[in-house]
Amino acid sequence: MRERQLRARDMLRGDLEGEELERHVEEKVVLTSFEKMLGWARSNSIFPLTFGLACCAIEAPISIVTARYDLARFGAEALRASPRQADLIILSGRVSIKMAPVVRRLYDQMLEPKWVMAMGACSSSAGMFSNYAVVQGADKFMPVDIYVPGCPPRPEAVLYGFTKLQRKIQGNPDPGWRQRYNALGTEEWARGGPRSEPGAGDVDAYERARELTSA
């Protein structure tokens, strides 16, 4: 320990030379791109917004910060009470048409970069509330990064979605199940929906997934 500290001091002073310097650099220095480091830092220090919409709020953000599930393992234990300090908004529950402008306003008040998790069936697709009062999926009025299925999802599912979101923030999103199972082009759309055409990135991911599955 003492020896290593001394060596680091020597290097900073410029006293380290030749083979010793080479060895020190090899052991102590990691090279990466700035974007990767930024993504790593961001993904491990997310500040979620203290925000609950309905019954899903019992699972997240309430349960996942307790000692049993412990969101602090992923560096996100600092729930912020103000959207101006938060990075992540978890839509925990159904969004009624009266609440939608409020949610959108909260989202607009958050500072970039910001992420959205649609948690549970209701905020993803209105779930069982196919009626006049509930927005049919929160992605109708705001962008959503990750959808967590369930009614409500277990806290473990929320944490799983959280780790997926971390990988997305790091610029390395996991492929969806259609890419993993060679099922691109099988999307089903309700009446009036867009036609299912995979984008350019999807085709690459598809090829990669095919290589992985055949290997």
Added chain:
Amino acid sequence: MPDAPGLELIRGEIEQHHPGAVLDTSLERDRAVLVIDAQHLLAVLNWLRETPGHEYRFLSSLHAADYLPAEPRFAIHYELLNRDRVERLRVKALLANPGKDALPEIDSCVELFPTAEFQEREAFDFFGIVFRGHPDLTRILLPDDYVGWPQRRDFPVGGEPVTFTYNERQYG
């Protein structure tokens, strides 16, 4: 609760003061109901509230109902309570459907029971029933710019069709 003879006595007394007000009575599952004409609503409620021996001074609930395709189509239910005797009496005011574009109207009972203010707004919000004399008859639960009366039976349920394998020919 008033029992069956008690209910008929109430009906008879109201008939003496306000002829034609009570259309019917019913006693189902021990719930006494006076079915009245909406024209006489305030007179009947005031009589039930003030007359010694009755004194239903507490409006515990007010709600609207749509009985489509029955006629008269709408009804407002007033759940009255006497807190001394713990007796409940339901007054059901029948409202005819006024036609396609008009809204059914009934007198507001906010003067008698101030608690009715929000409940009448809720009935207006969901059923489009206009309470004459209400101090602030605006939407209370739905957004202010909402169009339609969503708890009426002829209001479409809403939502979106979802494609599954069995109906993809229909929606796909």
